[in-house]
Amino acid sequence: MELDAHRAELTAYCYRMTGSFHDAEDLVQETLLRAWNARARYDPARASVRTWLYRIATNACLTALEGRARRPLPAGLGAPGQDTGAPLVPAADVPWLEPFPDARLDPAARADLRLAWVAAVQLLPARQRAVLVLREVLAFSAAEVAEQLDTTVAAVNSALQRARAALGAADAERVREQDGPGRRAVVDRYLAAFEAADVPALVGLLARDAVLEMPPLPLWFRGPLHYGRFMDRVYGMRGPGWRTRAVGANGQAAFAAYAPDGAGHRLHSVQLLDVADASVTRTTVYTDPAVLGLFDLPERW
Known part of the structure; x- marks a missing residue:
């Protein structure tokens, strides 16, 4: 069973979920390790290896995000500054949104990776975030996402509708780019x-x-x-x-x-x-x- 071939796209997925390249690498490593340990229980009649891996990665991301603060950019935290001579004091306690180096990116995974869009996605509840990325970016069917999240197709469609509404302005900006x-x-x-x-x-x-x-x-x-x-x-x-x-x-x-x-x-x-x-x-x-x-x-x- 070839698992490592999926590493690059899984890293982009975990990055969209967490807003951290460092966390994404760790979560993908955890995903591949879990998959390797569970390989004897994998049933190809139920799902492809890729779909199975995304189920494991989604669960790993949702667990990692429990109780964590979102990763923002400065513009997502308050009003713009007016004093350009203000002290330059880092906010070390804020888990800032990180960039994703293209050199470590699967070219097929570039869609919807723009920094401002990923920042907007961080505002969504974690499960809505997963539904949006799995359905809109990765093109899984509603039935596949329901299976990955242990929920119903109706719940997936409802979550997707709410996520789209919340991301309206960010999606409009993406079209302008x-x-x-x-x-x-x-x-x-x-x-x-x-x-x-x-x-x-x-x-x-x-x-x-x-x-x-x-x-x-x-x-x-x-x-x-x-x-x-x-x-x-x-x-x-x-x-x-x-x-x-x-x-x-x-x-x-x-x-x-x-x-x-x-x-x-x-x-x-x-x-x-x-x-x-x-x-x-x-x-x-x-x-x-x-x-x-x-x-x-x-x-x-």
């Missing part, structure tokens, strides 16, 4: 302006309601005015002359930022960009060393 050459052109212009410390050029690429957030800092900003003022602060603190390196995360545009540091550059952050209607709508900046370590980046450049 831009792919292809147009997005690449916007990202290239953003990176050029970022490296040049050209704040007016950066601001010119922003949507009217663009968001800048920086977990583990709870502080976040909305709109080009505050976004630009905060970037002025960053360049004032760190200086000009930054360098960038393209990375992939959550199936969307992302880059590693290297800040000037003496004679060279030191890894500062991984930044994910949302692009829609030829504008940057959201920038999520990660500086946590545990998150940066997911991308296998050199510390210095």
Whole structure:
């Protein structure tokens, strides 16, 4: 019985459920171990190996999520900041939503992995979350999901309806997101302006309601005015002359930022960009060393 072939897609599933790449890897390892130990009881007449594995993974995720706080992004915790000179104090007690490195992603599992969408999914109760992902993303039938969750088809359909209603705004935003050459052109212009410390050029690429957030800092900003003022602060603190390196995360545009540091550059952050209607709508900046370590980046450049 070949189990490891399903590891990549199961990791993406457990990530959508938990919002943590680290937790997802642990849960997939637990899933495969449980499956191996129960292999003698597997009945191919009842379900495919894939469906069986998703049942085990779902149970593992639901157990892991019991009593846990959701994983948010800063914009999901309160009003945007107005003081771009406020102290930069990390909220170490918040279990922040983590990114998912594309290098560790099965290309077939890229759908519905965008960071903002995964953040919205975290607002759902765990079982609704499972129903939504299993039905809408992974295309299991209502009967299969009912079997996986030990419930009825009617209960699955009801949970899916409630989940869709709760995710209405996030799904609408997902439709606006831009792919292809147009997005690449916007990202290239953003990176050029970022490296040049050209704040007016950066601001010119922003949507009217663009968001800048920086977990583990709870502080976040909305709109080009505050976004630009905060970037002025960053360049004032760190200086000009930054360098960038393209990375992939959550199936969307992302880059590693290297800040000037003496004679060279030191890894500062991984930044994910949302692009829609030829504008940057959201920038999520990660500086946590545990998150940066997911991308296998050199510390210095």
